[in-house]
Amino acid sequence: MTELLQYIITHTQFPEVSVKNTIQLLNEDCTIPFISRYRKERTGNLDEVQIETIVTHKEQFEALEKRKKAILKALDELDVLTPDLQQKIASTQDLTTLEDLYLPFKKSRKTKAEKARQMGLEPLAKIVMSQNANDLESIAFKYTKGDVTSVEEALEGARHIIAEWINERTDVRNNIRYQLNRFAMISSKAVKAKIDDESAQKFRDYFDWEESLSRIPSHRLLAILRAEKEGFIKVKINIDDDKALAKIEDRIIRSRNACAEQIEIAIKDAYKRLLLPSLSNEALQIAKEKADDAAISVFTKNLKQLLLGSPLGEKRILAIDPGFKSGCKIVCLDAQGQLKYNETIYPHPPKNDTVGAMKKISSLADAYKIEAIAIGNGTASRETEALIRKIHFKNEIQVFVVSEAGASIYSASKIAREEFPNYDVTVRGAVSIGRRLADPLAELVKIDAKSIGVGQYQHDVDQTKLKKSLDRVVSNCVNSVGVNINTASKSLLSYVSGIGPKLAENIFNYRNEHGVFSSRNDIKKVPRLGGKAFEQGAAFLRIKESKIPLDDSAVHPESYPLVTKMAKDLGKGIQDLIGNSELLKKIDLKTYCTESVGLPTLQDIVKELEKPGLDIREQAKVFTFNQNIKTINDLREGQLLPGIVNNITNFGCFVDIGIKESGLIHVSNLADAYVSDVSEHVHLHQQIIVKVLEIDIPRKRIQLKLHK
Template sequence: MQLIPYIAKHTQLPEKGISNTVALLNEDCTVPFISRYRKERTGNLDEVQIGAIVTFKSQFEALEKRKATIIKTLEEQEVLSKELGEKINQAEDLITLEDLYLPFKKSKKTKAETARKNGLEPLAKIIMAQRSDGLEKIALRFLNDAVQNEDQALEGARHIIAEWINERTDIRNQLRFQLDRFAQITTKVIPTKKEEEKAQKFRDYFDWSESLGRCPSHRLLAILRAENEGFIRVKIEIDNDRALKKIEERILKSNNACTIQLKEAIQDAYKRLLFPSLSNETLKKAKEKADDSAIEVFSKNLKQLLLGAPLGEKRILAIDPGFRTGCKVVCLSEQGDLEHNETIYPHAPQNDSKGAIKKISSLTDAYKIDAIAIGNGTASRETEQLIKRIHFRNPIEVFVVNEAGASIYSASKIARDEFPNYDVTVRGAVSIGRRLADPLAELVKIDPKSIGVGQYQHDVDQNKLKISLDSVVESCVNSVGVNINTASVPLLSYVSGIGPKLAENIVAYRNEKGAFESREAIKNVPRLGSKAFEQGAAFLRIKNAKNLLDDSAVHPESYSVVESMAKDMGKSVSDLIGNKSLLQGIELQRYCTSNIGLFTLKDIVQELEKPGLDRREKAKVFTFNQNIRSINDLQPGQLLPGIVNNITNFGCFVDIGIKESGLIHVSNLADAFVKDVNEHVSLHQQVIVKVLDIDIPRKRIQLKLHK
């Protein structure tokens, strides 16, 4: 199997596009760069399709690496036949490959290996032939110092036969089929753990059974978490009699003394070798599928969160609210720089609301504040109500900002490097304010797992999760573009072709030499070579640059094309920018070359119409129901405004302005069947919900989406 056909089989994409994409990947091109600036070579494949090629390319390479290891091992053992070598080379997945290798694995001492050393393999072959009735007499020939009697001889032979049965690919695949179709996952609570407080969140699974194939990903991950935490035991079960019968049909060919021994060997192989191994494999596959589903949910949420509406370059007063320790207040410039910080104590136990109002009022005047950002944690509602009592001289918008992960950022090395002379409370308040200004620029500083929009993110394959989330962050950063003169190191590190080290070099160069005046000047950054410039330049923006194209998504390699368009029309480049009528009149075919085709030319014209346009919406003020301050204020039937703050496969969670978020179960999103939650709601969407049920002891709120 070759790489390109392998990818084509799994993706159903054209082989030419796959081949060219693989070539670009091998040239160290990034997915954002390929999807945006190499459309002619890929056949206009998008980021998702190119991402699939990356995934299956990695799978193929891992498979080939494993094949090479196995072949080398078999050659060293001098057991590699031509036929086996061909089967290994033709294997298209790891399961098939490992089945082929199974008979040759050097494992720990087994019962079968002991029996072989005791000279019982010929007896095992006689039994497998199923042609002898005088088995007892034949078994006597194999007695020795290690094999004392006929029963020991037959038992050893059965151990060898059981191993042969376990190694047969057809039998393993038949049992896999049984497990895939009919496996049940069952759970039992561990009696000594049943009453523990931490166990109560898993009480639905104290005595549970359902089809493994139909078990939703979120439920399977919850069950496995409960098992990992020691509250339940999990078993995979199928109809053992049916499974044994299927194996017997493949082995038994007569009805004599050998048949009795073979039936015992089959039962031994099934119970001791086949079922434990393949049931674990089946559960592992189900877990991997659940992981993929959870990671997909997390990735979709993260993308929506990162592309959340920014307020833009405004002067912001940010508040990290609290009771006993007070509310930390910071004032930020339009660029997010910290200009002032202090603490106010409007709530219990100090209750200095008058002093707090006076201080906030004076700070908004002194620092010409445009907007106020309040973290949505402890004392958020009380602080919001306090702020709304203030009569400001100028109109000031008040926003409640999701602060999930702010504490992670404030204690991180990134925060310490940014604010070495301030404590975590100041850093946390700065993060809240910056999130309002630009969620993307601030959230990239936090490990995506800690942002709080996932589904069992700590239970899934962490390497897979990191690869997926890093890809999402990279996609979002490059789709928006980055102002190179204000971007932080973490933000720059996600720009196509840049990475952490070059990001540090860019900021160091900027601090030493001043702001970049052109994209061409980026080449002066130490160790930023031609490849990094090619990959990253078009995603880096230069505001107020002499060349207006430097603040657009037009790649520098295409500047000459734009200049030719303008020259042919007797215009300047600046005349073209934003002039839709002029741009629509360009005959694009005239500018096609061997490297630039209609895909790229259409993108250029679209970009020139609105250069550097931020695809994100603008932040909007939202107000919760002021009469609902805790779960105790809720009543069934109430209609409340809320904001979607997390999406899962089983529904979405909505912030209704209290500590506990409410759940809109998938069945309450619409009157019809809901296949994908994301088709009905999006993260940060403002919605109206109806309260269905309140479980105060378990702090659970059931909601329905109100149309």
């Protein structure tokens, strides 16, 4: 525990007591949302991001310790573990140094050095490295026996052993690492056989490219590595070879005799054959990991914004998955998102049944008392929106264009089949579009996050790290909003603190069998949902219309007695406190402080009582594109257009301006000053005004500028 504590403090600079208590809570199977929200006194008010940082470093330390144990066991079995080596391994704080310590003992019988040892040439190598021999040829001649037939073969074998020794020297490796870190260049060349391949053209910028490895933006490195993986280019990492060799020679050669000549040849061999290939790959891998982290950071920010997108709320919705030849799939949903009706209409070519389609939509709107229409933003979206706006509805109906990203993934998924076993994928897709308008979070949690299509190169980054990061984001979003336990899907419930997939299924099944939960205490009746799960999850599960008013709030059940006492001290009931700011101001919070409950928790309780169950998300707003812009050919430089941000990357953001092609606002066009973080200037689904800077019709590219 002491070593783990020191490791995390060293890497985070967080207060010792905060780190210690957070580790204890994590070891007690407490979740990040629970700790950050309900254990502020113990953590020193650390937020979710800080607690996640502690978790990350805890995992790194545990991985390091696991590797140390494996290496110590291997060295012990080889009977080479000395007290000094054991101490060095024990005190190592990073995996790179650890692997360098282990490197001399990772022998393979296939290496040139090992073959030379088997021919008895290691003593000769030691003589050469001593750099004291005057008549090296005569000495080497003594080793010409067996498979060694000449002096040159003997010296060559000795050089192979010396090259391996040089490769295993930590100081030499660290010096090369330093040069790679500071001066490495990454270059790429086209594979001539693939240069005319149509799929290669999107990578043509990298057919002849060179850039500093330490300065290359993450998105460009990932693009280059994808191009290499697909076989369109070859990638190399280079440094100044002469400078690198001179640095090694300065460390090793201390004479000017024949031994020095042999060592110089061995150094060049070690550098070219062993050091540079290994360490340049290591440098590229480190750069790739940094690029992965940057891409994952962009993805997680985007995903959070998307999940916390504006919900329309419980409204009766008519949703349309538009199409041409296959028609437009229509579904009618009630206020709880249940499917009430579905049909296909054909208002667009080739059938062009515009009149029939308009009549059908109008009659369905009346029959199901529709309050809003959701139109998917895919094929035929603009044409369908124009059709809807021609209809004169009896009542006012809001019309929204909704992102379809990932809807096809959901519609073919096991979750969708379970929800709608008697309907095909087209109906399920339309339902998903409608539900996304009502509550983006509740619907999007059903889809594998990386299929949603926000971010950059998500399929090229470390998939384990990506999944872990995205799962945390989804969990944090779900718990920050809270979940209505009586309407939530299994997918949504599974992300609630302390619940998980199995308990989510148990809750779902119990609800179907016994009816809705009438209080938070009822949750304890769910099979296998024990005290720990209740502690971690109860406050994030809301009960609408419960007899206990706090059940529809973020106040934890463990604090109910405290709120009861506050109300009693004021001569009021709990219901009287809710929403009554004037009454709540009369509470002297300091009088309710205890060893376990401090001001942070008490302030959270009062804030929640002021507006219990308040949704932190903004409500959905209607948006209309410029109806005169239908294709890229309608654009003109200098035009000001309304748009919606539909993706954010490190190099800028993409904007839907109502046509097939999204436009790019490069990071340099987001503001007049330098922009370090795109997310500080725009967020996903933000409605903005853009200025058209450049239109490249052949390449279907549109350059935009954010108009203030």
